[in-house]
Amino acid sequence: MSSNLTVSNLSLVIAALGMVLAIGISTKEKLGLHKDILYSVARAIVQLTVVGYVLKGVFHVANLWLTLALSLIIILNASWNSYQRNGKQKRGFWYSFLAIFCSTTFTIGLLVLSGSIKPIAQQLVPITGMVASNSMVAIGLAFRAMRTQYQQQEQQVNEMLALGATAAQASKGILRESIKTAMQPTIDSAKTVGLVALPGMMSGLIFAGVDPVYAIKYQIMVVFMLLSATSLGSVIAIYLSYRSYFTERLQLKVPR
Amino acid sequence: MIIEAKDLDYQVDGRQILHQLNLGVTKGDYLTIAGPSGSGKSTFLKLLAGFLTPSAGTIEFQGRAQESYPIPAYRQQVSYCIQQPLLFGRTVQDNLAFPYAITNQPVDTARINHLLKAVDLPPRYVEKGITELSGGERQRVALVRNLLLEPAVLLLDEVTTGLDEASKQIVLHLLETEHQRGKTLIKVTHDAEEIEAAGHLLHMKGGQLINEQ
Numbered sequence: 001m002s003s004n005l006t007v008s009n010l011s012l013v014i015a016a017l018g019m020v021l022a023i024g025i026s027t028k029e030k031l032g033l034h035k036d037i038l039y040s041v042a043r044a045i046v047q048l049t050v051v052g053y054v055l056k057g058v059f060h061v062a063n064l065w066l067t068l069a070l071s072l073i074i075i076l077n078a079s080w081n082s083y084q085r086n087g088k089q090k091r092g093f094w095y096s097f098l099a100i101f102c103s104t105t106f107t108i109g110l111l112v113l114s115g116s117i118k119p120i121a122q123q124l125v126p127i128t129g130m131v132a133s134n135s136m137v138a139i140g141l142a143f144r145a146m147r148t149q150y151q152q153q154e155q156q157v158n159e160m161l162a163l164g165a166t167a168a169q170a171s172k173g174i175l176r177e178s179i180k181t182a183m184q185p186t187i188d189s190a191k192t193v194g195l196v197a198l199p200g201m202m203s204g205l206i207f208a209g210v211d212p213v214y215a216i217k218y219q220i221m222v223v224f225m226l227l228s229a230t231s232l233g234s235v236i237a238i239y240l241s242y243r244s245y246f247t248e249r250l251q252l253k254v255p256r
Numbered sequence: 257m258i259i260e261a262k263d264l265d266y267q268v269d270g271r272q273i274l275h276q277l278n279l280g281v282t283k284g285d286y287l288t289i290a291g292p293s294g295s296g297k298s299t300f301l302k303l304l305a306g307f308l309t310p311s312a313g314t315i316e317f318q319g320r321a322q323e324s325y326p327i328p329a330y331r332q333q334v335s336y337c338i339q340q341p342l343l344f345g346r347t348v349q350d351n352l353a354f355p356y357a358i359t360n361q362p363v364d365t366a367r368i369n370h371l372l373k374a375v376d377l378p379p380r381y382v383e384k385g386i387t388e389l390s391g392g393e394r395q396r397v398a399l400v401r402n403l404l405l406e407p408a409v410l411l412l413d414e415v416t417t418g419l420d421e422a423s424k425q426i427v428l429h430l431l432e433t434e435h436q437r438g439k440t441l442i443k444v445t446h447d448a449e450e451i452e453a454a455g456h457l458l459h460m461k462g463g464q465l466i467n468e469q
Contacts, residue, residue, distance in 0.1 A: 156344040162305060163401065164332030165358045173344075250327045251307055 058121045067121040071128040075100050078136040086143040089255075095240040096139055103135045103233035104128060107225050116221050127225075130201070134186065134226045135233035142182035142234040143241070149174040150245050150254045157252050167246045175238050182234035183227075190223045257316070258283040258440050259304065259334065259409055264313035266299055266463075273299050275463035277313070281442060283408075286435045289444045290451045291460030297444040298339065300460070301411045304442065305336035317409075332359065335407035339414045341398035343386040348397050352382060355404045364404070371400040374433065376426050392423025399430060410434065412443040416450065 019041055026033040058066055079097035086092060108117075108127060117123040150157065153174060160170035193199055194216070198206070201222045205215035246252055257280040264277040273296040281287055289297050302308045304315060306327050315322040317334060325333075332355075343351050356363045369379045375396035389397065395415060402410065412431070416424045428450070435441055443450075451457060458465040 153344075155338070155342050158307070159338055159341055159344060159398075160354065160358075162307070162331060162336040162338055163355050163358065164328045164330075164335075164405070165354075166328050169358045247309075249306055249309060249323070251309070 055121075055125060058125065062121060064119060067119075067124050070121070070125055071104075074125070074128050075104055075132050078132040082136045082139050082143075085140055089143075089241065090244055092143075092241070095237055096136075098240060099139055099233045099237035100132055100135045102236055103229045104131045106232060107131050107228045110228070111221065111225060130222070131225060131229045135229045138182040138186065138230035138234045139237040141185070142178045142238050145181035146174060146178040146238060146242065146245075147255065149177055150252070151256075154252060154254055161250055161252065167243055167250055170252075171242050171245075175242055178238050179231070179234045182238075183230050186226050186230045190227065193219065193223060257281060258285075258318060259442075260316045261300075261304070262314045262316070264300075264303065264315070265311045266296070266303060266308065267311045272463055274303070274310075277464050279458075279465050281409075281440060283440055284435070284438050285456055286431075286441045286454075287443065287456045287458065288451065288454035289442065289458050289460055289465065290446070290454075293446075295460040296463055297460045298413055300465075301336065301413050301442065301444055304409075305334060305411050306330060307336065328358070332405050333407050334409045334411065335402045335405075336411045337399060337402050337413060337415050340391075340418065341394060343389075343394055343397060346385060347382070348384050348386065348389070349382040351386070351397060351401050352404065355401060359405065367404060368400070371403055374430050375400060390423075392419045392426075395419060396423065396427060396430075399427060403434065407439070409440045409442065412441060412445075414444055414446060416445065416447055 019037065022037050023034045025031070026037060054070070058070055076097065078100050079093060082096040082100070083093040086096075089095075108124065108131060111117045111127065112119050112124075117127055157170045157174070161167075189197075189199075194202075199219055199222065202212075202215045202219035205218060206212055245254065260280045261277055264274050265272070266274040277300065289300070291297050299308065303310055306322060317325065317330065322330060345351060345354070352368050353363050368382065372379055372381060377393065377396060377400075381393075381397075386394070386397075399415065410431075416427055419427065424447075431441060431443070445451065458467055460466075
């Protein structure tokens, strides 16, 4: 570990004052969030501690299959979260899993093939987490946008169906808008990267003492990687799931 | 019979809307269906258009069960004109090009202009934004949209409701012309004048169609 990275247990306790401040605000403003804050912090501590030790073990063993298994668990978790957050639609877990799995493996495969990252646990696991979580968020946005659009455009879709359109023809505009909505945050953050926020990958490298000029190369790689993952993930998720808004006889059924 | 309903039942939330409804419509008929609100007239049209599935009974088109057709092809032949259409896209052109786009046919500008003329709208209207149209103009564009692919049957759900007198007469004239050209029309209406003028009139009562003439 680089000598300038020294987070002691005491430093953590002092940093926890931030959490105390959040609880204080919640109490003072009667937000009723203090239980939620305590629960989420406790959960984060337990999760990160477990992950820390698991990663240490996996890095120590340095087995490719173990690394791939851990990456698969990350993808399964992201898919489950996406499914839980988006109305638990029929076959929703598998749609999310396929979308996250394909977008993540394609993006990481490209990075490994280009030599940008090595197929070792220290690089594969964190990158999988980063790609899968961004894909998960994009898919969540896409699902929500699609549901809202079907609700708002119910009559227009029915008018198209009445003219003899297929589900795909009647949904074309909705699918396009949903994918755009899913990709927009990634595009927006790419525009302000470095100007507003120094993102995680770059910050991490700078923290670890890497030359900032070298660190930006990795950040540029992350920008490419997230654009690929969010676009691919949302396209796959949307095209797999839009048909579930229609019956076999092409009757639109919009959940309320 | 071009379209036939046999022992049609439709229930929703335990409420019986249609009960053992039987109707045979011959090719070229212009049938008007009247009846109080909530009697099931619009439900019947939606069943014929394949937008609802009957609880029991069958619907046949040209002697074959509705389910035996791919539903898009069926709806291109049995065209449902929705009550108070919203139109879609940005312009009138988006709406009129749509039937051609979904059937992979080149846009037939001559036919569009002919039908626009029939509903008293100039050809330049294709460029108009849909938000610039009055209610009557919107309804006329929607009708043109339904007629572009020459469906065999037109299902008309209160297409003159809320229209000014001039628009209503234009729409009724177009329907009469299409009837003269041999199309089969099934129209649901509340309008006393249209009921009075109907050649073939049935009333929806107790979930069945009754001939009161």
